Amino acid sequence: MMSFLRRWVLHNFWLKILSLVLATGLWWWISPDQEPAEVAVRVPIEFQHVPPYLEISSVTIPDAQIRVRGPERLIRELRSGDIHAELELGDAKPGERTFDLTAQQIRLQRNLVVVQVVPGQVHLSFDTRLTREVKIRPRVIGDFAAGEQIGKVLVDPESITITGPRHHVELVDAATTDPVDASGSRTQATFVTNVYVPDALVQVVEPVPVRVTVMMEKSTPTATGH
Numbered sequence: 001m002m003s004f005l006r007r008w009v010l011h012n013f014w015l016k017i018l019s020l021v022l023a024t025g026l027w028w029w030i031s032p033d034q035e036p037a038e039v040a041v042r043v044p045i046e047f048q049h050v051p052p053y054l055e056i057s058s059v060t061i062p063d064a065q066i067r068v069r070g071p072e073r074l075i076r077e078l079r080s081g082d083i084h085a086e087l088e089l090g091d092a093k094p095g096e097r098t099f100d101l102t103a104q105q106i107r108l109q110r111n112l113v114v115v116q117v118v119p120g121q122v123h124l125s126f127d128t129r130l131t132r133e134v135k136i137r138p139r140v141i142g143d144f145a146a147g148e149q150i151g152k153v154l155v156d157p158e159s160i161t162i163t164g165p166r167h168h169v170e171l172v173d174a175a176t177t178d179p180v181d182a183s184g185s186r187t188q189a190t191f192v193t194n195v196y197v198p199d200a201l202v203q204v205v206e207p208v209p210v211r212v213t214v215m216m217e218k219s220t221p222t223a224t225g226h
Helices: 003-011 013-030 073-076 166-170
Strands: 037-043 044-046 052-058 064-071 084-088 095-100 113-118 122-136 148-156 159-165 175-176 190-191 210-218
Touching: 037 073, 052 159, 064 073, 113 210, 166 190
Parallel strands: 044 084, 122 175
Antiparallel strands: 037 064, 052 122, 064 113, 095 122, 122 159, 148 210, 190 210
């Protein structure tokens, strides 16, 4: 019996191995996991080699929707972090410019094909970077007792450094603190708060807590005539 099994197994052994390999490859080829599939993935556009003196001054920048095709197994495993939409900005200059966004700007793993890129073009505005100091303007609110009023408000620090596209930074008159509610204060009170700049393209270089000191004083009665 063992002799028969040995002869059966060893007879044309390599031919049997080859047949097994071919059968496995054929199964893999026609496997449902290898059937082509498509998916649309939304990813942020990455800007490469932006000149250090330049700022993108476009208020809104669209994401890229990339439609890719490939084996169903790879499509199922695909994550947004596996796809990169890249724009080369090394030669950008102040002003407006339109960039083509095509399959050549999409980086993804092999065996996947880019079918469509939306949008096909990206229009950007550029400006030189400006950094400067602006005053901090405190915002104090509150209800005070009769005969009491705000006499003086001190801010520490008195100014902050901001940076961003030149034309946006030049329009910033001052940074403003979050509202400080000084209700109930009778002599002097100090509050710790933050500052903000209303322009989303302008950033505070080194954000720090701001101390707002409110000094109260007696209000002068208003004379009434007869």
